[in-house]
Amino acid sequence: MDSDYFFNKATKQRKPSVLREIANKIFKMSKGSINLAGGFPDVQTFPFQEFSFKLRTGEHVRLADKELAVALQYLPTLGYGNLLTKLKEIQNRFHGPQDWNAKTILITCGAQQGLAYAFEMILERGDPVIIAEPAFELVLNSLKPFEPEYISIAQDSMGVIIEDIENILSTRRKHGWSMPKVIYINPTGSNPTGIVMPNDRRRELYRLACEYNIIILEDDPYFFLNFQKENPISFLSMDTESRVIRVDSFSKIMSPGMRLGYVTGSTEFVLKMEMFVQNSILHVSSLSQMVAYKLLTTWNDQGFDAHVARIKEFYRQKRDCMMRAVAKHLGELAECCEPAGGMFLWLKIDGLQDTKRLVTENCLEKHVIFAPGFSFGSDHQKPSQYVRVSYSVASPEDIDRGISLLAVAIREELLMR
Structure with missing residues (x-):
C-alpha cells in the first residue's frame, strides 16, 4: 500500500524536529557518553524525592531514584520505552502478534489527540470522509475545520450497514467522484449507541477498505468494556495491508485524568503523527506514563485481566x-x-x-x-x-x-x- 497517497500537503511538508531527534539519541546513549546537546534540566534541581500510591487491591507502588528521574524528565516523543514495550505486549495478546518492524505505537494525550492528529495527517479541506452516525461529538468537532463532505452511514442494532457503504463506494467510483481516504469507526460499545459491531461485519468492512484503498480509523476506547463472553475481533487483528490506524485509551480502565491514549499503526503513519506531537506538546506527561508502566508491571497479565x-x-x-x-x-x-x-x-x-x-x-x-x-x-x-x-x-x-x-x-x- 502506498502510504504517501494518504498524506495531505501539510503532512508531506512536515519534517522531524532536529532537536527532538537529538533527544531521541540521548535516550539511547551508552553509559559513559557525555551529553552536551540536550536542553534537559538537571533532576537534582527538582523538589520531589518520592511518589507513591496504593491500589484498590492493596498493593503499594513507589517511584523513587532512577524511575522518579525518568518520570520527571523529558521523554522521547513516541513515549517511554518500557511502557511502549508493555503496550506492544498488550496489543499482541488481544489483537494477535503484530509485525513491530512494520508497525509501531505512539502514546498520545488521550485517544482524542490521536484521532485529531490522524484527521490532520490525512484530510484536505472538503475531502469526503465516511462516518457512522450517530457519532461522538468531539470527533465531529475534530472534523469540522476541514469542512469535509460527510458520507454518513446509518446504523442498525449491529452497527454500520455494510451494504450501504458498498453501494456508496461503488457509485462514487462509477461516476468518477472523489473517493474517501478514511472511514471513522467506533466499533465496540460505541458512543452513543452502545453497539458492539459483530465480527462478520468487521471483516466485510475491512474487505471494502482494501478494495477501495481506504484507511480504517479504529477508535476503540471501550474495547475492554464490552459485555460479551469473548472480545470482538479488532480491525487491527485482521490488518494484513497496514491500513488500520487503531486508537486506544486508558481513560476507561485507569483514569481519564492521566490523559493517556495510544495509537497503533504502520510505522509510516505513526511517525508522521509523531511530528504533530513534536511540534505541539513534545510528548505526553512523563509522570503519567511512568505511573501506567508501574501499574501494568505490578498487575502483570493476570492482574490486568482481573481488573x-x-x-x-x-x-x-x-x-x-x-x-x-x-x-x-x-x-x-x-x-x-x-x-x-x-x-x-x-x-x-x-x-x-x-x-x-x-x-x-x-x-x-x-x-x-x-x-x-x-x-x-x-x-x-x-x-x-x-x-x-x-x-x-x-x-x-x-x-x-x-x-x-x-x-x-x-x-x-x-x-x-
Whole structure:
C-alpha cells in the first residue's frame, strides 16, 4: 500500500524536529557518553524525592531514584520505552502478534489527540470522509475545520450497514467522484449507541477498505468494556495491508485524568503523527506514563485481566439497572437496544420528532441531565428523536429517579404538541 497517497500537503511538508531527534539519541546513549546537546534540566534541581500510591487491591507502588528521574524528565516523543514495550505486549495478546518492524505505537494525550492528529495527517479541506452516525461529538468537532463532505452511514442494532457503504463506494467510483481516504469507526460499545459491531461485519468492512484503498480509523476506547463472553475481533487483528490506524485509551480502565491514549499503526503513519506531537506538546506527561508502566508491571497479565473483568461486571450491572428503569418507567414512550458494551444507552423517544427542548429545557428544569441526540450528528440543525443516557456514574437510585423524571418530561412534551 502506498502510504504517501494518504498524506495531505501539510503532512508531506512536515519534517522531524532536529532537536527532538537529538533527544531521541540521548535516550539511547551508552553509559559513559557525555551529553552536551540536550536542553534537559538537571533532576537534582527538582523538589520531589518520592511518589507513591496504593491500589484498590492493596498493593503499594513507589517511584523513587532512577524511575522518579525518568518520570520527571523529558521523554522521547513516541513515549517511554518500557511502557511502549508493555503496550506492544498488550496489543499482541488481544489483537494477535503484530509485525513491530512494520508497525509501531505512539502514546498520545488521550485517544482524542490521536484521532485529531490522524484527521490532520490525512484530510484536505472538503475531502469526503465516511462516518457512522450517530457519532461522538468531539470527533465531529475534530472534523469540522476541514469542512469535509460527510458520507454518513446509518446504523442498525449491529452497527454500520455494510451494504450501504458498498453501494456508496461503488457509485462514487462509477461516476468518477472523489473517493474517501478514511472511514471513522467506533466499533465496540460505541458512543452513543452502545453497539458492539459483530465480527462478520468487521471483516466485510475491512474487505471494502482494501478494495477501495481506504484507511480504517479504529477508535476503540471501550474495547475492554464490552459485555460479551469473548472480545470482538479488532480491525487491527485482521490488518494484513497496514491500513488500520487503531486508537486506544486508558481513560476507561485507569483514569481519564492521566490523559493517556495510544495509537497503533504502520510505522509510516505513526511517525508522521509523531511530528504533530513534536511540534505541539513534545510528548505526553512523563509522570503519567511512568505511573501506567508501574501499574501494568505490578498487575502483570493476570492482574490486568482481573481488573478488566471487575470493570466489565461493574458496568454490566449499571447497564442492567438502567434497562430495568427504562422498562419500569418508559413503557411505550421510548424504545432502545440493550447496550452490548460501553457506558451509554441510545434512547429513541416515540412521538417526538425533536428532543432538543425536552433535554435542554424540560429535563433541566427537573434537575436531571441527558445529552440531546442532535449533538451526535454532523448537522446540528437536523432534528433528532434520540437522547443519550449515561449509566456510568449514577447510583441505582439516581438511575431509577432520573428515568422516572424523563418519563414525566416526555409526557409533558407530548401534551404540548
